[in-house]
Amino acid sequence: xxxxxxxxxxxxxxxxxxxxxxIESLTIRERRLRWPIAAALPERLAGxxxxxxxxxxxxxxxxxxDGSLLVHLGMSGSLRLVARDEQPGRHDHVDIALSDGQxxxxxxxxxxGSLHFAAQPEQHALLKHIGPEPLDGAFDADYLWRTSRGxxxxxxxxxxxxxxxxxxxxxxxxxALFLARIRPTRAAGRIARARFEPLVAGIRDVxxxxxxxxxxxxxxxxxxDGRPGYFKLSLKVYDRAGEPCQACGEPIKLRVLGQRxxxxxxxxxx
DNA sequence: CGCTGACCCTGACGGC
DNA sequence: TGCCGTCAGGGTCAGC
Numbered sequence: 001x002x003x004x005x006x007x008x009x010x011x012x013x014x015x016x017x018x019x020x021x022x023i024e025s026l027t028i029r030e031r032r033l034r035w036p037i038a039a040a041l042p043e044r045l046a047g048x049x050x051x052x053x054x055x056x057x058x059x060x061x062x063x064x065x066d067g068s069l070l071v072h073l074g075m076s077g078s079l080r081l082v083a084r085d086e087q088p089g090r091h092d093h094v095d096i097a098l099s100d101g102q103x104x105x106x107x108x109x110x111x112x113g114s115l116h117f118a119a120q121p122e123q124h125a126l127l128k129h130i131g132p133e134p135l136d137g138a139f140d141a142d143y144l145w146r147t148s149r150g151x152x153x154x155x156x157x158x159x160x161x162x163x164x165x166x167x168x169x170x171x172x173x174x175x176a177l178f179l180a181r182i183r184p185t186r187a188a189g190r191i192a193r194a195r196f197e198p199l200v201a202g203i204r205d206v207x208x209x210x211x212x213x214x215x216x217x218x219x220x221x222x223x224x225d226g227r228p229g230y231f232k233l234s235l236k237v238y239d240r241a242g243e244p245c246q247a248c249g250e251p252i253k254l255r256v257l258g259q260r261x262x263x264x265x266x267x268x269x270x
Numbered sequence: 271c272g273c274t275g276a277c278c279c280t281g282a283c284g285g286c
Numbered sequence: 287t288g289c290c291g292t293c294a295g296g297g298t299c300a301g302c
Contacts, residue, residue: 002295002296003295003296006295032279034278034279034296034297034298058295058296058297072296072297073295073296074279074295074296074297075279075294075295075296075297076279076280076281076294076295076296077296091280108279108280109279109280109281110278110279110280110281110294110296111278111279111280112278112279112296112297113296114297150272151272151273152272152273153272153273157273162297169295169296170294170295170296171295172295215295216295217295218294218295219281219282219294219295220281220282220294220295221295258273258274258275259274259275259276261293261294
């Protein structure tokens with residue numbers, strides 16, 4: 001489910017409710033996630049004050065005075081603020097009780113998400129090899145061009161590789177390639193240097209637009225307030241197979257690439 | 271090292 | 287109505 005804009009939307013929603021509060025306790029109802037939740041997690045976090053909320057790629061970081069909680073939402077995860085007395089429902093696997101009585105509730109039907117403790121998050125194995133943030137200056141056309149030289153994988157799969165760039169997933173990669181007029185199947189190493197300028201611009205644009213809309217809700221994404229994101233309305237190609245291209249009218253094509261649905265305009269994208 | 275495909279899990283949806 | 291197959295925003299890992 002969530003890509004960078006959805007995780008960032010969640011982070012922004014939780015920030016005012018969490019920063020400055022202490023973590024009273026963690027209630028774990030189901031520890032079998034992508035990786036089992038470590039038995040020691042509650043004791044590493046209980047009693048600690050939350051100093052800030054961060055994000056690295058698709059990971060949300062709850063930074064305390066003494067280490068961080070790393071949360072990944074997988075395909076179907078969400079974090080939502082609930083009142084103390086709200087009863088947990090199906091797939092509400094973890095509650096983080098805050099010092100003011102509110103709770104942050106982790107729900108994840110498919111259990112592809114994860115929770116880890118990290119004394120130094122930037123050194124954690126899950127974060128250590130993640131590529132640059134796409135909205136940072138370090139991510140530019142020159143960087144993307146260099147990393148793609150000699151690569152025979154499709155540019156779409158190259159962009160979805162978290163070691164190359166952080167936080168991009170299936171929706172926004174499809175959209176960015178449409179904006180840059182690049183065919184998703186084109187070998188990354190066979191794209192001319194000049195085309196990386198519009199590609200980087202397309203990535204930035206689509207992420208910023210999605211952020212402004214509170215993310216994309218396809219079926220089940222909700223923000224920390226329980227509300228969906230509205231960027232689905234602005235998608236140009238994703239989930240639009242057979243519909244006319246908004247630029248040229250040609251029907252949008254769907255094909256599978258690396259086991260992921262890939263949408264593009266066969267006329268605009270080359 | 272680079273790349274491909276299987277796999278983890280639940281729920282929604284379409285076809286029959 | 288119900289059953290069955292397919293697909294879904296994620297990522298890791300084994301094996302070539």
